Amino acid sequence: MTTLSNSIAFVFDLFMWSFNGLHPIWSMTVISALTGVLMLIIYKYTSNQAEIRKVKDWIKANFLAIILYKDSLKVLFSSTGHIFRANLRYMRLNLVPLLFMIVPVGLLIVQMNFWYGYKPFEPGESILVKATLANVGDLMKAEVSLVVPEGVEIQTPPLRIPNNSEVNWRLGTKQKGHYEIKIHVGGQEMTKTLVVSDRMERLSLLRHASGFWDGLLYPGERVIPSSSLVRSIEVHYQPVFMGVLGWDVHWIIVYFVLSIFFGLALKGVFRVHI
Amino acid sequence: MTKLQKKTIWLVLAIIFFTCKEAFAYIGPGAGFAFISSFFFLIATFFVALFSLLIWPIRFLVTWMRRRKVLARASAKRLVIVGLDGLDPDLVQGLMDKGKMPNFTKLAQQGSFQKLGTSCPALSPVAWSSFMTGCNPARHNIYDFLSRDPQTYLPTLSSAHIGPSKRTLKVGKYAIPLGKPSIKLLRKSKPFWRVLGEHGIFSTVIRVPITFPPERFNGLLLSGMCVPDLRGSQGTFSFYSSREAAEGETTGGIRIAVKKQSNVVRGHLVGPPNSISQRNEDLSIPFEISLSGEKARVVLPDQSFELKKGQYSPWIRLSFKAGLKITVQGIARFMITETGQEFNMYVSPIHIDPGKPAFAISHPRAYALYLSKLLGPYATLGLAEDTWALNEEIINDQAFLDQVYLNHAEREKMLFDALEKNRNGLVVCVFDTTDRIQHMFFRYLNPHHPALKDKDRTEHAGAIEDLYRRMDNLIGRIKERLGDGDEFIVMSDHGFKDFSRGVNINSWLWSNGYMVLKEGGCEGMWLSNVDWSRTRAYAIGLTGIYLNFKGREAHGIVEPGQEEAALKAEIIAKLSGLKDDGNGSGVAINRVWDRSEIYRGGPYQKNAPDMIVGYNEGYRASWDCAQGRVTNEVFEDNIKAWSGDHCVDPAMVPGVLFTSFKLNRDSPRIIDIAPTALALLGTGIPAYMEGKSLIAN
Numbered sequence: 001m002t003t004l005s006n007s008i009a010f011v012f013d014l015f016m017w018s019f020n021g022l023h024p025i026w027s028m029t030v031i032s033a034l035t036g037v038l039m040l041i042i043y044k045y046t047s048n049q050a051e052i053r054k055v056k057d058w059i060k061a062n063f064l065a066i067i068l069y070k071d072s073l074k075v076l077f078s079s080t081g082h083i084f085r086a087n088l089r090y091m092r093l094n095l096v097p098l099l100f101m102i103v104p105v106g107l108l109i110v111q112m113n114f115w116y117g118y119k120p121f122e123p124g125e126s127i128l129v130k131a132t133l134a135n136v137g138d139l140m141k142a143e144v145s146l147v148v149p150e151g152v153e154i155q156t157p158p159l160r161i162p163n164n165s166e167v168n169w170r171l172g173t174k175q176k177g178h179y180e181i182k183i184h185v186g187g188q189e190m191t192k193t194l195v196v197s198d199r200m201e202r203l204s205l206l207r208h209a210s211g212f213w214d215g216l217l218y219p220g221e222r223v224i225p226s227s228s229l230v231r232s233i234e235v236h237y238q239p240v241f242m243g244v245l246g247w248d249v250h251w252i253i254v255y256f257v258l259s260i261f262f263g264l265a266l267k268g269v270f271r272v273h274i
Numbered sequence: 275m276t277k278l279q280k281k282t283i284w285l286v287l288a289i290i291f292f293t294c295k296e297a298f299a300y301i302g303p304g305a306g307f308a309f310i311s312s313f314f315f316l317i318a319t320f321f322v323a324l325f326s327l328l329i330w331p332i333r334f335l336v337t338w339m340r341r342r343k344v345l346a347r348a349s350a351k352r353l354v355i356v357g358l359d360g361l362d363p364d365l366v367q368g369l370m371d372k373g374k375m376p377n378f379t380k381l382a383q384q385g386s387f388q389k390l391g392t393s394c395p396a397l398s399p400v401a402w403s404s405f406m407t408g409c410n411p412a413r414h415n416i417y418d419f420l421s422r423d424p425q426t427y428l429p430t431l432s433s434a435h436i437g438p439s440k441r442t443l444k445v446g447k448y449a450i451p452l453g454k455p456s457i458k459l460l461r462k463s464k465p466f467w468r469v470l471g472e473h474g475i476f477s478t479v480i481r482v483p484i485t486f487p488p489e490r491f492n493g494l495l496l497s498g499m500c501v502p503d504l505r506g507s508q509g510t511f512s513f514y515s516s517r518e519a520a521e522g523e524t525t526g527g528i529r530i531a532v533k534k535q536s537n538v539v540r541g542h543l544v545g546p547p548n549s550i551s552q553r554n555e556d557l558s559i560p561f562e563i564s565l566s567g568e569k570a571r572v573v574l575p576d577q578s579f580e581l582k583k584g585q586y587s588p589w590i591r592l593s594f595k596a597g598l599k600i601t602v603q604g605i606a607r608f609m610i611t612e613t614g615q616e617f618n619m620y621v622s623p624i625h626i627d628p629g630k631p632a633f634a635i636s637h638p639r640a641y642a643l644y645l646s647k648l649l650g651p652y653a654t655l656g657l658a659e660d661t662w663a664l665n666e667e668i669i670n671d672q673a674f675l676d677q678v679y680l681n682h683a684e685r686e687k688m689l690f691d692a693l694e695k696n697r698n699g700l701v702v703c704v705f706d707t708t709d710r711i712q713h714m715f716f717r718y719l720n721p722h723h724p725a726l727k728d729k730d731r732t733e734h735a736g737a738i739e740d741l742y743r744r745m746d747n748l749i750g751r752i753k754e755r756l757g758d759g760d761e762f763i764v765m766s767d768h769g770f771k772d773f774s775r776g777v778n779i780n781s782w783l784w785s786n787g788y789m790v791l792k793e794g795g796c797e798g799m800w801l802s803n804v805d806w807s808r809t810r811a812y813a814i815g816l817t818g819i820y821l822n823f824k825g826r827e828a829h830g831i832v833e834p835g836q837e838e839a840a841l842k843a844e845i846i847a848k849l850s851g852l853k854d855d856g857n858g859s860g861v862a863i864n865r866v867w868d869r870s871e872i873y874r875g876g877p878y879q880k881n882a883p884d885m886i887v888g889y890n891e892g893y894r895a896s897w898d899c900a901q902g903r904v905t906n907e908v909f910e911d912n913i914k915a916w917s918g919d920h921c922v923d924p925a926m927v928p929g930v931l932f933t934s935f936k937l938n939r940d941s942p943r944i945i946d947i948a949p950t951a952l953a954l955l956g957t958g959i960p961a962y963m964e965g966k967s968l969i970a971n
Contacts (some may be wrong), residue, residue, distance in 0.1 A: 059315050064640055066322050068494055069695050071333055071476060077328050087312050151845045153599060206752035271576065274311060 004107075006180035006219050012111040024116060024200055024242055028254055030054045035108060036205055036262030037270070039101055045273040047097040053273045055093060059086045109252070110217055112200075118205065118237035120197040125195070126155065128236040131162070131183050134229050139165060147182040152194065165231075177184040185229040191234040192220060208232040278698075282830040294876025318447045340474030342528045348956030349935075349969065352697060353761030355406075356689070356752060357482065357704035358745055359398060360712050360920060363389045363648055363768035363930045369742050376751035381764065389928035391943035394872050395886055396500060396924040397816040398594055399433055400603060400707065401767035402433065402483040406465035408963030409895045412876020415462040417883060418815035424827045428800055429902070431508070433460055433484045433500045438549065448598060449552045457487045457633060462878055463962065467493055467946035470700055473957045474833055478692040478699035481685060486656065486856065488637035494696075496645065496688065498704060500887050501656040503547040504594075504624040504632070509655055511663045516617040525901075526662020527712060534617045537565040545576075545594040545624060550614050555603065557594035563610075565617070570610050586676060589651035591627060603627040605651045609673060620669050622677070625654045652684040659710035665803035665914045674915075682707040686748065693755045696753030700955065705748075711741045712770045716918020720772045724911035747865065747931075756934075759800050761954055766929035767944060773912055773919035775854060777862050779887065782852070782908045786946040788845065791904060800902035807831065810841060811884075814902065816895045816921040818883025819845065819866070842868055844887060854909050862893045862909065862921040875964075888923035938970040 019027035041186025063081035069075035081273055129146070136142040139162040146169050148154055156170040171181070171194075179194040192207050209231050224230055241248035267274055324619075369375045370382070381387070393401040393411065395418065403416040411417050421432040435458040441453035461484050471492030479485065483499030492796055503509055511527035516534040532541035545557035562573045568583040581587055587608040594602045604624035612618035613869035626632055629646040635654055636642035645652060658681050664674040682705060689703040715737040717723040749764060780801065783789040790808035797803045801812060806829035808820060813819045821838060824830040830837055845866070852863040869882040887895075897914065898905050920927040931942050935954075945965035952959050953967035
C-alpha cells in the first residue's frame with residue numbers, strides 16, 4: 001500500500017510541479033476537472049444507468065404531479081411519499097459506483113491534503129515535534145535525544161509523557177530550507193523531514209511504522225522499520241485555508257464545488273445519467 | 275445483480291465504515307452527484323409540498339366558493355368520458371348479441387346504449403369538434419380535415435395554422451427566426467371543459483382530436499389529432515431500402531436508397547427541414563447498421579441499439595443538429611423488414627419528443643413532460659398510427675397492428691393515471707385504435723373487397739372482432755376504477771362502413787363540364803392543371819365541393835345570387851343518386867347537401883364547402899380525388915389496405931353512446947354530449963350550445 005501511495009505521490013508531485021508559483025486555485029481547478037471526468041466515466045460504467053434514469057424520471061413525474069394536481073391533497077401526499085421512497089432507491093443505486101470511487105478518490109484526497117491542507121513553516125515560527133516510542137522501559141529514564149540541522153533550533157528540552165509513550169520538543173526555525181531532524185533512541189537513529197518555506201509544497205506530517213491506514217494516509221516518507229524503537233514521528237504543520245473570492249475556504253469545499261460543477265457540466269458530453 | 279454480489283457490496287461498505295481511521299468528508303464527485311441530486315429533490319419536494327399544503331386551504335376555499343352553486347346542482351362527482359373513435363353500433367350490437375362484449379352489455383343494462391347521431395360530414399375532426407363544443411360546424415368552423423386557400427386553391431389543414439416565425443435574421447447561411455413559429459387554432463367556439471373550468475371544475479383531457487394547439491383552461495390537456503410530426507406534416511414515415519430505384523417520395527412517406535456492403539448498411543436518417551438554414555435542406559443523422567442473421571445493431575452518433583427483424587424498437591430519441599448549437603429533438607420507432615439479400619428498414623414518422631417538445635403539445639406544457647417522465651417517451655403525432663405505411667405496403671398487417679397496440683397501451687396508462695389522480699371533475703380520453711384498425715382491416719369483413727384480391731383472407735380476418743373485445747376489456751378495467759358518484763360515458767364519433775369503390779368528384783365535374791383542364795389534361799396533384807378562368811366547381815377534402823366563386827376565389831367566375839343557386843341546384847340534382855355503372859349500377863352517392871340546408875345560425879358558415887357529398891355505403895372519395903388528381907375515370911376500385919371508412923352519408927354511420935345513467939330520450943346526437951356533461955356536473959348550459967342535455971329527470 002505504501003509503495004502504491006508513494007507512486008501516486010510521485011505522479012502527483014510531478015503534476016503539481018507544473019503549477020509551481022501559481023495560486024493553488026489553478027491546480028485545484030484542473031484537478032477538479034480531471035477527477036470530475038474520471039468519476040463520470042467510473043459512474044457511467046459502474047452504475048445501472050437505465051435504473052437511475054428510471055428512478056429520476058419517477059421522482060420528477062411525482063414532483064410534477066404535485067404541481068399539476070395542486071388541488072388534490074391525495075396526490076400531494078402520495079406523490080411526496082413516492083418521492084421519498086424513490087430517493088432511497090436512488091441512494092441505493094449510487095452505492096455501487098460509490099464503492100468503485102472510494103479507492104481512487106480516497107488516494108487522491110490524501111495527496112491533495114498534503115498540498116492544500118497545511119502550510120510549511122515560515123522562518124521564525126515554532127514547531128511541535130512528537131515522537132511516539134515503542135516499549136523502551138521507563139520512558140523518563142530512557143535515552144532520547146533530538147539532533148537538528150543548521151537553520152533549526154531546539155527551543156525546549158524533551159517533554160516526556162509516559163502514559164502515551166510520547167516525547168515532544170518545541171523547535172524554532174531560522175531560515176528557509178528542507179531539513180532532516182534526527183531522533184536518537186537507545187542507540188538507534190530515526191529521521192523526519194521538515195519544510196520551512198513560503199511556497200506551497202507537499203508536506204509530510206507523519207513518518208510511521210508499517211500499518212495499513214498509516215501507509216495509505218501518510219505516504220510521504222519511508223516506513224519506520226518494525227524493529228525500531230520509534231513508532232512514529234509527527235510534525236505539527238498549521239492547517240491552511242484557500243483564499244477564494246476574498247473568502248478563506250477549506251480546500252475540500254473548493255474541491256467539492258468545483259468537481260461537482262465539472263461533473264454536472266460534462267455529464268451531457270459523456271452521456272451519463274446522474 | 276445476484277444476492278451474493280449484493281451481500282459482498284454491503285460487507286465491503288460495512289468494513290470501510292467501521293474500520294476507516296478517518297472518515298473523509300467527501301469522497302469525490304460521484305458521491306457528490308448522488309448527494310446533491312438527492313438533496314435537491316428532497317428539498318424541492320419539501321418546499322413544494324409545504325407550499326401546496328399552506329395554500330391548499332385558500333385554494334379549497336376559492337374553489338368551493340366558485341363551485342358551491344354547481345355542487346348543489348351536480349348529479350355526478352366525477353364524469354369519465356371514453357371516446358372510442360369509430361366504434362360502430364351495429365358491430366357492437368352483433369358482438370353483444372353473441373355474448374362477446376360482457377362489459378358493454380353490463381353498462382347498457384345499468385344505463386343505456388343508443389346510436390349516436392354524428393356530424394355532417396361524418397369525419398373525426400368535425401364530429402369531435404361538435405362533441406366538445408355542442409355546436410354544428412357553422413359554429414366551430416371545422417368541416418373536414420382539409421380546407422382550401424381560395425387565393426391559391428391549395429389545400430390547408432382545417433384545424434390549425436402552423437407557420438414559421440414572421441421575422442428572421444440572416445447571418446451567413448443561417449436565417450435565425452426572431453420569434454416563435456406562428457401556431458393558431460382554427461377551431462372556434464368553446465369546449466365544455468373550459469366552461470367547467472370557469473366554475474372551478476378541474477378536467478383532464480387526453481388526446482381529444484382538434485385540441486392542437488392546446489388552449490388554456492382549468493385542467494390538463496394533451497393534444498390529439500392534428501399535432502404535427504417533427505417535419506411539420508401529419509405523419510411522414512421513411513423507408514430505407516437497398517433495392518435500386520427505391521429513392522423518392524411516396525404517399526405519406528419518403529423512400530431512401532441505401533447501400534448494403536457485406537453485412538453493413540450505411541445511410542442518413544432524414545429529419546425535419548432545417549428551420550434556421552437558408553438552404554432548403556433537411557436535417558439528418560448518420561447511421562450504420564451491422565446485420566447478423568435476422569438481428570441488427572443500429573449505431574447512431576450518440577447511441578446504439580439492437581433490432582430484430584419484424585419487431586419495433588422502443589421509442590428512440592433522435593437529436594438533429596441544426597447548427598448554432600440548436601438541436602431539434604424527436605422520437606421514432608425503427609423496424610427492419612428485410613435482412614436477406616436486400617435490406618429494408620421502416621422508420622416511423624418522427625414524433626415530437628414529449629420530454630423536450632419543440633412547441634406546446636399540452637396544457638400546461640409541463641403535462642406532456644409529466645407523462646413523459648411517468649411513462650417514458652410516447653406517441654405525440656396526431657395521427658400516430660401509420661396507416662400510410664401499410665397502405666403503401668412498407669409494413670405488413672401484423673406490423674401495423676403491433677404499432678397501433680403499442681400506442682394504445684401508452685394511452686391506457688395515461689387514462690388510468692388520470693383516473694387515479696383526478697377524482698373530482700372531468701376525465702376525457704379518446705382512443706384512436708378503433709378508428710385506425712377498422713380503416714385498415716375492414717376489408718376482412720367483406721370477402722369481395724378489391725383489396726383482398728389474390729391475398730390471404732384468413733390471417734387477420736378476426737382483427738376487428740379482436741379489437742372490439744379488447745375495447746370491451748378496457749371498459750371493464752375502467753369500470754373497476756370508478757366509484758360512488760362517478761358517471762361514465764363511452765362514445766364514438768361515428769361508425770364504420772366498407773370502402774370498396776372510390777368516386778373522383780373532380781373527374782365527374784370535369785367530365786360534366788364544370789371543371790376545365792389546361793393543355794395536357796389529367797396531370798399533377800392538387801388540381802395543378804385546372805384552368806380556373808373557366809372552372810365553375812371543384813372538390814377539395816373528402817366530402818366538400820366548392821364553387822369557383824367570384825370575389826371569393828382568386829379566379830372566381832360564378833356570380834353570387836341566381837347563377838350560384840342554379841349551379842348548386844344543378845350539381846346537387848345530378849350528383850344525388852349518382853350511379854356506378856362499373857358496379858352493377860349501384861347508387862354511389864345518396865345525396866348532396868347545399869350548405870345553407872345543414873349549417874344554420876353560425877358565424878363560420880361562410881367557410882363551409884358550398885356542397886357536402888353524402889356517399890352511399892361502399893363508396894368514398896377516391897384516393898386520386900383526395901389528392902386533387904383529375905382522372906379519366908370517375909369510379910375506381912379501392913385496392914388499398916385502407917378499406918373501411920365513414921366519409922359517407924352521416925345517417926349511415928352513427929356512433930355509439932353507452933352511459934351509466936338513463937337517457938331522457940332516443941336519438942341522441944353528438945352535440946348533446948357537451949350539454950349533458952355540463953348538466954351532470956351542475957353548471958348551466960351556455961346559449962351558444964345547440965345540443966340538449968340527455969339526463970333523465
